Amino acid sequence: MLIERSCEFIAQLVNGQLIGKSAQMISGVSSLQNAKATDAAFWRNTGAGSDMYYQQIIPSKAGVVLVPMKFDLPVQEGRAWIKCVNPSLSFAKVTAMFKESMSYTPGIAKSACIEESAEIGKDVHIGENVVIGKRVKIGANTAILPGVVLGEDVCIGEKCILYPHVVIRDQCIVGNHVIIHPGVVIGGDGFGYEDSPEGYQKIPQVGIVQIDDDVEIGSNTTIDRARFGRTWIQKCTKIDNLVQIGHNVVIGENCFIVSQVGIAGSTTVGNNVVIYGQAGIAGHLIIGDKTTIKAQSGVTKNVPAESELFGSPAKSRDDYCKDQMYIKKIPSIVKEIEELKKLSLFSLLTEELKLRLLSELKIKK
Amino acid sequence: MLIERSCEFIAQLVNGQLIGKSAQMISGVSSLQNAKATDAAFWRNTGAGSDMYYQQIIPSKAGVVLVPMKFDLPVQEGRAWIKCVNPSLSFAKVTAMFKESMSYTPGIAKSACIEESAEIGKDVHIGENVVIGKRVKIGANTAILPGVVLGEDVCIGEKCILYPHVVIRDQCIVGNHVIIHPGVVIGGDGFGYEDSPEGYQKIPQVGIVQIDDDVEIGSNTTIDRARFGRTWIQKCTKIDNLVQIGHNVVIGENCFIVSQVGIAGSTTVGNNVVIYGQAGIAGHLIIGDKTTIKAQSGVTKNVPAESELFGSPAKSRDDYCKDQMYIKKIPSIVKEIEELKKLSLFSLLTEELKLRLLSELKIKK
């Protein structure tokens, strides 16, 4: 279902200032390069000014372009600019507005298997082959896409999207406005065993996973249930694909966790922490607020707030840079030693003089 | 369905010694901190004695607490302690006993698609939307949860749990008491190609995967089928989430493989090997029994039994520590060279003396 909006409407939506006169109706979004006349696009001027303008905006076919406030180049006939404080952010709003027209229609697919005791909220969309266990609760306006499996007593908030084949096991709790991408597994057993003479004995994992409001979780990520209590992802945290989060981990608010990161059991991550791709954090640690952990780092110790960590095992930026610098110094050290050898008076002597000197000096050696 | 057990019953179950008199019926398990009066909990005294007792056990509401044998502090009225050799292990038994009451009821969901030639054992549970191929065999008391797909000729043993969306491709074999978490893929094609002038040519992977008794496999882990013969996970080995196991890999008994580990094709891992998170092992290697491979290590060579490996590329503990120590030494080396320069007699001379000495000494340089 196509929706169309005027340039005025879009300017108002983003609280921006419309420049130029355009009767063009806009029905989608695109990059400057690929835009059609019916598309909105945006320009992130990084300072290069009019050159980039002539290279990128003029040749673009976009009907309307979101530009920064300081942008003052002339608009072409029949097109429009919208000046805004943060064109990228404003553009996200425009995109979301067009996306809304593609949202999921309320209703329950015939092939869905839903236990009678489940409570399904208002205007929920439930797709094909969804399986919903006993006493599950689903909030209003949530979309559960094909093949999702929800165990007994799972509780999902309002306005969530659970993409195909998400699995959430018994008793886990998901807040409002949570987005969970395909193949995510929430509430699998934590990896807990007692080492006994007869081999590893499984420790039952009877806790849950709790996901707070406005969290997003990337495709095929796994979040294990707690031994007791909860594994807990706090509000506004964003998690990328193929991330592993162990049992009893707590992740604070507004964290940003990039693909293939692994966080071992019982570690607590503070608020506003950024963890880049493929980094790992050992178990039972405390990571302070506003810490940044660089890609492929391996964190093995507690970390105070506002740390910046590099390498495996992870070190502070200072220590990491020093190590790198030290290694780089080795060739010059080798050279200096050669120089020293030459400079060593002793090595400069003829064999005859060496012997004479040694005897004269009553060498201790 | 709630079950209740007396404190006496629990003491007997774990072969422990009941201290105190309590009529409290127990119906669940929890941590000391979160326990209700109807819960059992346990206390792992790590030596800190009575202080921790007053901080943790006294304020807890747990009706009964499993404690170590040497524990000798007084029990409160209406509560009970159970002394046992290993409270954590005993507690696992108690938890398992309560869990049993939550196990899957035998029966086959209407939406399950099962080929006629499949042989389904006694008291098997088959969930919604399960797909079972031709000639599949499933042992007694096994639970196959929603959305599992089993290819032709797959053979599953007794008392297994296959969680939602597990995929096991044709001909693969799974033993008894195996637990496979959601999203696991067993028997996908190995990553095998011939490099030819027309590009990579796929090498058909006609072998299988064999999983032996008492293995557990974590969510979204992938285990590839062999080119010929089998990829083989031997009994009692435990594998965490998001692990990759290549074609023709053999993993011995009672291994412990943590999340996001990758093991490349045709490598053989011995018995009782421990591999920590995000470590990688190259292909065609042999890893000796009782080896420990630390997190994020990269193993590139065969390894004798009882090795301990660190770093990427992985080294023995000794070599790894030496390298780290060496790097740390560089600043002191730099200092020493400065000292040496100063000490060098030559550098100590006045320019005039240098020249005189050089000529006197008939310098070779």
Add this chain to the structure above:
Amino acid sequence: MLIERSCEFIAQLVNGQLIGKSAQMISGVSSLQNAKATDAAFWRNTGAGSDMYYQQIIPSKAGVVLVPMKFDLPVQEGRAWIKCVNPSLSFAKVTAMFKESMSYTPGIAKSACIEESAEIGKDVHIGENVVIGKRVKIGANTAILPGVVLGEDVCIGEKCILYPHVVIRDQCIVGNHVIIHPGVVIGGDGFGYEDSPEGYQKIPQVGIVQIDDDVEIGSNTTIDRARFGRTWIQKCTKIDNLVQIGHNVVIGENCFIVSQVGIAGSTTVGNNVVIYGQAGIAGHLIIGDKTTIKAQSGVTKNVPAESELFGSPAKSRDDYCKDQMYIKKIPSIVKEIEELKKLSLFSLLTEELKLRLLSELKIKK
């Protein structure tokens, strides 16, 4: 359905030269070690000549063995050799020929949910519980196995195999002869946010993923859709299990990407690039053609064509080896400094002489 082929037929199929007379009919393939009389096997002679022949081929029960051209050892009665230029490659052809008899029968399972507007090609196989969205197009002879979910407007080419539980979200495009293993997610949202004072704001990801002809994608791999435009995997590229490919990544032709690799957003990888296991590539980079990136490397900079990269952060082979060599040199440096100290004339003097000399030399220090 068993198929049988004569040794002559197989020799012709691989354009090889039949040695020996054998009436044995062949109905399968195996390794030399496990072969039955009805199996074909192959021998990759790596130079060790007749010894290996007597150890491997003579004891094997394989009815026919593919051998290299230079192979000239005698054939046993009732068996046959087939000489070929590349026995391993030829063997792949033989295996594929037998596999073909096991391919999927055309038809649509009753439990499949297919929108009316979808266009399904000739001789397509659609398995149980498959969900196909509006306006999806599927080319002839493609097999869609149980539980696959295809979003709206997805387009799949001819002769593809989509294994169980593959998820492809709206609008993504897949070429011909593409193999996608179980649990793969194509077209999940890219990990894109604007950092604002109210926390991370989701940037809508309105682009697609495009997969070209002859690509293969391993189990549980995730490929994110573009912000705009497309994430693009070009023809003949092979991707292993649990790989992460970020939004707007472009991967050239005939690349080889091993398990658990991660490639961050907007990076462009050239043609014929090989990336080994667990390596990571940062975002917005350009990786030149024919580059090789070793296991666990972390690439942080643009890379010219034909580079070879090691370590994290990744370096050229030369720089990497130098660093390793430098570190190894440290103990010898420490020794040399000790020697230098001894050699330093100054240190060799008696205390008395030191004082005399220093005064005579009018030391500056």
